[in-house]
Amino acid sequence: MLSIGEFSRICKVSTKTLRYYDEIGLIKPSKQLETMLFINRLKQYNFSLEEIRTIIISEQIPNEKLCLELYKKKKEFEKQIQVYSQITERLNEDISVLKQGKSIMS
Numbered sequence: 259m260l261s262i263g264e265f266s267r268i269c270k271v272s273t274k275t276l277r278y279y280d281e282i283g284l285i286k287p288s289k290q291l292e293t294m295l296f297i298n299r300l301k302q303y304n305f306s307l308e309e310i311r312t313i314i315i316s317e318q319i320p321n322e323k324l325c326l327e328l329y330k331k332k333k334e335f336e337k338q339i340q341v342y343s344q345i346t347e348r349l350n351e352d353i354s355v356l357k358q359g360k361s362i363m364s
Contacts, residue, residue, distance in 0.1 A: 260291075269294045284311055303331050 266273045271294070279285045284307065285293050293314070300310045309327070316323040352362040 265290065265294070269298065271298075279307075282307065282311065284314060303328070305331065 260268070262273050262276055266276055268291070269276075276285065276294075279294075279297065284297060296314075297310055300313065305313070305327070313323060313327055355362050355364075
C-alpha cells in the first residue's frame with residue numbers, strides 16, 4: 259500500500275484533502291486509488307463532495323446510479339450553456355449599440 263504522501267502526489271491532491279475524504283467516508287483504504295481517480299473525474303464535472311458521496315454509497319446498481327447522475331449534470335450544463343448564450347447575445351447587442359454612440363439603456 260502507498261504512503262499517504264506518495265498517494266497524494268499520484269492523485270495530485272493534498273494529504274489534508276485525502277484525510278478529509280477519509281473522514282467523511284469518501285475513500286476506503288482498499289480501493290483508494292480507484293476511488294480517488296473516480297472522485298477527481300466527478301469533480302471535473304462540478305459534482306459537489308456530497309453528490310459524490312451519495313453516488314459512492316448508493317445501494318442502486320452503480321452504473322445505473324452513475325448514469326442517472328451524469329445525465330442530470332449534463333442537463334444542468336446544457337441549461338447553463340443556454341443561459342450564457344442568451345447573455346452573450348445580449349452583450350453583443352449592447353456592444354453594437356455602444357459602438358454606434360448610443361446608450362444601451364435607451
